Amino acid sequence: MATVQYFVKRLFYIIIVFFFVSIIMFFIYKSVPGDPVRMMLGNNITNPQVYQQQYDSMRESLGLDKSLPIQYISWISKMLTGNFGFSIQYRQDVIRIVAAPLKNTVTLNLFSMFFVFLISIPLGILTGVKHNSVLDNTVQVGTIVGYSLPTFVIALLAIFLFAIVFPLFPISGVNTPGFTGTGMEKALDTLHHMFLPMLVMVLGGVGSVVRYVRAAMIDVLRMDYIRTARAKGLREQVVIYVHAFRNALIPIVTIMTGWLISVFGGSVVIESIFLWNGIGKMMIDALNQRDFSVVLTMQMFYVVLTLAGNVIMDIGYCMVDPRVKLTN
Amino acid sequence: MKKKLLSLFLASAMVISMAACGNNGVTTNNAPENTGADNEEVGDNSQETQEQEGTKPNAPSGQLVIGSTTDLKSDFLPGWSNDAQNQACYLLLFDQGYSTVQYTKEGEFVFNPTVVKSHEETENPDGSKTFTVTIQDGLTYNEGTPITAKDYVFQALLVSSPEMGAVDGFSSDGYIYVYEGYEEYNSGQTKNFKGVRLVDDMTYSVTVKADELPFHYDIYYAGLVPYPISVISPGCTVEDSEDGATITGEFTSDVLQETVNNPQTGYRYRPLVTAGPYQFESYDTTTKQGVLTVNPAFLGDYKGVKPLIEKIILKTVTSATSIDELRAGTVDLLSGVSGGTEINAGLDLVDEGIAQKAVYLRAGYGKIAFDCSVFPVDSVNVRQAISYIIDKDEFVRQYTGGYGKSVYSFYGLSQWEAIENADWIESELNHYDVDVEKAKSLLAEDGWTFNKDGEEYKDGDGTRYKRLEDGTLAPLTINWANTPNNPVSTLLSSVLPDAMTEIGMELNPTTIEFGVLTESIMHRTDVQYHMYNLATGFSSAHSPWYYFSMDDDRMGLYNQNWIKDEDLAKTSWAMKSIPYEDKEGWVEAWKEFIKTWNEKLPDIPLYSDQYHDFFTNKLKGYEPDGLWDWRYAIIDAYIQE
Structure with missing residues (x-):
């Protein structure tokens, strides 16, 4: 019985720590300077309007146009269902790469x-x-x-x-x-x-x-x-x-x-x-x-x-x- | 004692057993060690091979392993990756094949005679221009399907469609936006693309918007590449009407998500039907190696030349060991090698007869880039003064190990304009040779004549000050942003502080990561830096007017100097409208722009590398240059075992 209690307690502890760490990690990484969408698009598009349109569209599709708390909720809820997000470097789902x-x-x-x-x-x-x-x-x-x-x-x-x-x-x-x-x-x-x-x-x-x-x-x-x-x-x-x-x-x-x-x-x-x-x-x-x-x-x-x-x-x-x- | 022997035996057995189980599949040689360095042809813009070229084979044969310091990603369809290796694959699978307009070794854009039967240019009353292109009969994809004008029109419609735009991660980086009706079609307002027409089965036309013209390289806009409609959009076809061409059938994002983006079968990852000189063979996600093989149905490039190297393998290398890989035979070609250490190691291989080399000058340069919107470097005098205190020739010698040259304006040494006008460049452009007194007088002219107490500045007073309109004194402090682990920063750090102090300038260096530096250049953070370490590379369609435009929406992304100079904008803009055929007019306008740039100095060009390609002795006929790199030069080359 004591062993079961031990495991339940440890599980509870793991869940709490997991969420706590996820919040810290998310906000730390999101505060790193640098624009992922600009890095993704490069500078091959010579028309500023077309560039801006693609930039805005990409930000929207990646959810980067939302506030950070909303981005966090979206990210963590997707992650808990096995959707680990989209890699902007590989332009594929993270799970694949x-x-x-x-x-x-x-x-x-x-x-x-x-x-x-x-x-x-x-x-x-x-x-x-x-x-x-x-x-x-x-x-x-x-x-x-x-x-x-x-x-x-x-x-x-x-x-x-x-x-x-x-x-x-x-x-x-x-x-x-x-x-x-x-x-x-x-x-x-x-x-x-x-x-x-x-x-x-x-x-x-x-x-x-x-x-x-x-x-x-x-x-x-x-x-x-x-x-x-x-x-x-x-x-x-x-x-x-x-x-x-x-x-x-x-x-x-x-x-x-x-x-x-x-x-x-x-x-x-x-x-x-x-x-x-x-x-x-x-x-x-x-x-x-x-x-x-x-x-x-x-x-x-x-x-x-x-x-x-x-x-x-x-x-x-x-x-x-x-x-x-x-x-x- | 027995235990000691046992432990020794176990350790040895492990090493031997691992060696024994892995002794297959690697080519090695026991070449002698490198000896000495060779630096005899500094500044020479030549290609050189060590051995006499033998007879070209009649049929494709052999394989070539090409090493690159950039990883190859799994994307083989344009629109997903900007990485160098992927861009190379795009060229070999698509653009260098049956593109109707091709870039030539001579540095020109031409209608590809292998593909184009006839072409016509019509200037419309509204100022737009229509290119009508009829393709040759008998063109097929690698698996034998005939190519018609529908495939060309399909490419334009596909990459600009909202359906494709909704496919995960796709971004079109082409020039389709210059065609009439792009905005309406791209936004989904219309199903027909007004500026793209299917004239008949073998003819298409594209109409370039009036406000994109005149454009020096307008021939470039006439070029399209065939995409196999039956593979990418099965069951769909291209139809034409007075409103423009359209894709009919089940053309939806969901279908494209499956046909293009399916990780196992999608065209993006496995483009099995293509019309380039090479075809896709395989990509291994475990090793990040890609294999391309000769397209057996390819009729030839713009010269009618077919590739003769049967298999190309793209492999990642590190700069620390790439020359060793060439020595070991695990890599056959290293392109664009720069820096004294690596070049000398490569030249040792050449001396030993293990490899060959090709030497050419870079189409670009390393530089100090000024943010000309910020005081005090908004003043041309300050920018020129900084240039006068840097010994560029010495910088080139130290940074490139002697394998480089100085550049004095916005040009690349391998551009035909620069090659043809080398004497003019030498005689007419200011080289900004070191001249401390000149630097001081430029600063004095600009009003930097006070010391910190507001008295007249004298040598030894420290930092110069300038009295602003509001009466305050501003110090001559230059905030310099550089990137970590960058030898250019290291070298400049050893040169700039003392030199600046000598003329009364204070340097305030900050090392920041490249991503942060980019944000700063874009003015997305507080504007606090006056100059940056950057490098620039020139494309085949060199278009300086974008980079010195005074339009606000071009600032940062294109005009990285944030310079609003009427002379610079005017002289660069004048080049845009010169007809492509008018070479003389182009060169005159180019000279004027280059001269103006040389005076305004939005950058200080520091060095232009002398690139070396090192390659196996079995590779023959390989002649790259700055704008005709291995991706193009490989078509003319062959393997002689």
């Missing part, structure tokens, strides 16, 4: 996340167990370098090394230009193109996760119950993976949830350098073009994800630590 970049971003992020955790959790455990060893120190230095180097520097270095000096991978894009082949061949071609952006994301991501896992492991390994487990004569692997790592999972769950949410958020830098047609690049282009329907849709999507992510995080805590209960 975000699908492909979102898919590209999610694919890249899922692959990156898989390899980040595949590498960093074992490495974090290892360095936590062997802390202050040569391996630990080496990994610490390596992760600091990976963590602190700007992404664009790593990206350009990766291109230079793996696409120019050793031309193993393409410099940019999602597929080979004009690629024709079966679905499987196309998927492999995409993987080929994905390697370098993924490598950069993994190099940047491993650093922080390794350090998180390592720190959590060091803390847990100092606990009395670890000493007790060892004193009971349990094998070291059992002590580490069953007793220590499970207890070290709580901070890891926090960052994993954050990563899960960020799966839907693209990296502007990586997507721009590698021309990976993703949502990060689309968002920055939309902002520059004052394409607020796109920006607001994605922002609200992230708001929902973040709010839902907090609930998922709480559930995750319960799963890894039976002492944690979902109550009010």
Whole structure:
């Protein structure tokens, strides 16, 4: 019963926050200087009357001739029914244009996340167990370098090394230009193109996760119950993976949830350098073009994800630590 | 130790496995590294290829990947996108095909002899002008459907109709509004378009309104492009009456929303029936790459030339890695490369024999644009004084890396008028070479003769002041709006403040985003800036009278300088009425306008780039220039593997 109450309360909280944030976001973006309709029309029309007529007509059809509160009510009521508005940059419904970049971003992020955790959790455990060893120190230095180097520097270095000096991978894009082949061949071609952006994301991501896992492991390994487990004569692997790592999972769950949410958020830098047609690049282009329907849709999507992510995080805590209960 | 080895092995295995699963589909080469730079032909307006051209193939072959820093969007029908890549597709799918009037490499508009059997121009008693055009027999769309005059008339009726105007996102950017009866037809008052007539199956006529004439490029108004009525408006046809042509049948916005705007099948996204030199093959929303292939039914352009490159692929590149893409073979052509760093990297490829180049001058320039409606830059003396303190040649050298030239008036270096009158430009126009004393005397003449205490200004007094009519003293402060991450702003920031201080001028720079800058130019925010960083490009139908008109409704959008100068308006307006055939008269009027502009100086032209196209060695016969860029030049080119 307490759990049900908890979820009802959290749902209510999510709805309130959603509307509050939607109002703030809407008015902030609408107050950004710049006229989206002028950007949309360009200056190819040489007759001022015809231009003005098209300008007025476009403003009216986009609802920009209304007051801001009316625009907000129209926007939010449409959004709640699945109509996310019209992109002035692409001149299409937003729902149509975000699908492909979102898919590209999610694919890249899922692959990156898989390899980040595949590498960093074992490495974090290892360095936590062997802390202050040569391996630990080496990994610490390596992760600091990976963590602190700007992404664009790593990206350009990766291109230079793996696409120019050793031309193993393409410099940019999602597929080979004009690629024709079966679905499987196309998927492999995409993987080929994905390697370098993924490598950069993994190099940047491993650093922080390794350090998180390592720190959590060091803390847990100092606990009395670890000493007790060892004193009971349990094998070291059992002590580490069953007793220590499970207890070290709580901070890891926090960052994993954050990563899960960020799966839907693209990296502007990586997507721009590698021309990976993703949502990060689309968002920055939309902002520059004052394409607020796109920006607001994605922002609200992230708001929902973040709010839902907090609930998922709480559930995750319960799963890894039976002492944690979902109550009010 | 075992664990260390295991972790190392796992990391290596991941890298190797990813490499192994992705080794198909990319052309690479192991070319040596770039060496040195090459800057021998600064200011040369020439096209150059490294290798001897071989024999042209008899049939289209090969493919060309064209890289652009602009994304290609999913729009292939004019009216939805102003982006460069989409505009290129419009040309290749429509305008460069069976348009009745075409732009030539020589810089002229001509009736396209491949398409036009005969044409007639009639000047009507009311001052309007009717162009009657008969098209050739045997023209077809790419899938074999015959093209008749109905298809041409349909295009004019479609793009100006209220039904099309109601289709989501469509905006007509053509010149159909110059035809008689446009307003009535466009507003839905009439179903017939008075100025557009279907004379017979192979003949159409258009009547240009009297108040749009005389117009130097009036031949341009005679041109229409065929749109397939059976695809865009199935079941409809074009009929003619004394009131003009009309579309009959179920011609509604709902139908167009489906036939044009359906995301899966709409003509806007998949124009499968076209009459350009190329036809639509595919567009991938995941990669934003588009593929065009040769139109097998295309009879040729205005010269009768058919394209010989079978497939064109449009791909996005970044300026940071575009030359590397050319080296790697993932891109075959980079057009309009500018800036020393990129050009030098491209020239290295040329030196290494990996690529070829074509060099031409830009039809436009980078500039400081004044808002001439604002004190103190409403004074020509102040504008000239600023020009006299900027070393334009040095600016060109530094900004373009030596790959550029100075411009002295409102012209592009690749315009035929500028090419033919290069000597006159050199001798007759004021170059505004650096002359601090001249700048000071101009300011003194303009009344900037006081210091802040109202005493006579002497060198070293700081900012100059001018006594206004109401007796107050106004400082000589220039508010300069520039955009972020802009090398022109950076360079000017290092030059202007000291130079201005020397002549008693104070610079007040502000960095604002381009969208904000645009709003400011349009005077949609408080008018607070005196000058901006901008660039300008000239079109093939160069029409300066729009940009220096004194009409209030042209201010901002067209007359970005907000300059109301009678001499400038008069000299530019005089060009508008010169008949298209009267080249001599046009050049004389052009000279007068250029000279006037050079004196009034609404902008300070800072640099005009020397553009470089870098392209693969397999591309032959490719000869672009400033107004004949790759979109046109590609028709004459071919691939030799």
